[in-house]
Amino acid sequence: MTKALPIVVGVDGSEPSLRAVDWAADEAALRGIPLHLVYASLWEHYEGTSIAEDLAKPDEQVMAEDVVDNAARRARRRQPELDVSGEVLAEEPEYALVRESRSASMLVTGTRGRSGIAEALLGSVSLIVAGHAQCPMVVVRGNHDNQARTGTHGRVVVGVGEKPAGSAAVRFAFDEARRRGVQVDAVRAWRWPAHETTDHPLMSGEPARLHEQQAVETLDAALRDAPADVAARRRTVEGHTRPVLVDASRDADLLVVGAKRRPGHFGLQLGRVAHGVLHHSACPVVIVPEHA
Missing domain, CATH: 3.40.50.620 (HUPs)
Structure with missing residues (x-):
């Protein structure tokens, strides 16, 4: 064996x-x-x-x-x-x-x-x-003494990226939530592109709805094959991804994010989001390799 x-x-x-x-x-x-x-x-x-x-x-x-x-x-x-x-x-x-x-x-x-x-x-x-x-x-982040404490929030947060289909980070989050008997919060941040304008009074709400809908569709794709035995909550939040996830970490037992691993690339393979939450998360952070 x-x-x-x-x-x-x-x-x-x-x-x-x-x-x-x-x-x-x-x-x-x-x-x-x-x-x-x-x-x-x-x-x-x-x-x-x-x-x-x-x-x-x-x-x-x-x-x-x-x-x-x-x-x-x-x-x-x-x-x-x-x-x-x-x-x-x-x-x-x-x-x-x-x-x-x-x-x-x-x-x-x-x-x-x-x-x-x-x-x-x-x-x-x-x-x-x-x-x-x-x-x-x-x-392991989140405490500033010499003790690690068990989770109290009852949730694992996972940041959903641009290519959610088959995400190793999402799979890891659900596996971990199942072991702990807690729910998964799948979070997708969205923003208006800088070149778009909302100056016209009749158009002020439409760009936001379109970009939020894209975030909803991304979450749906990420959770399409989610196991039925783990509770999941979808969250779309307007803002930059890093501060959105750092904020979510304050009410989480674990924050899960993916990091691309490119064959033959020898530099630091850690995106800006993963880099940021490693520095500022309020709970332990898991970096899950996403192999190309």
């Missing part, structure tokens, strides 16, 4: 990474799959030289192993039946986590590492990994 792919969490001992461990432990227990903790660092040095000498290991490795062991104990305290493993990798975390994403069901990180001054913006490691991960990636 093939072993289920684990949820992989990037850890470094920081409070954001501990929140990520909590969230990932709950998610792994919900899915009934293993949790794998990864510490990756090529350059950081820590205290602990005397312990390292006794163990005949580099001091960096000793401290890294301690970080992983502490995170594993935390995960087991939260979910005692969970299958938890850990690993220390002597390489840049960006590369290590992207590679790990190729054999993971989900990749989870916190907002910033230990060197972060504040959590208002996303750390560079999480941002780079989000732009290259090959599996859904979660950045």
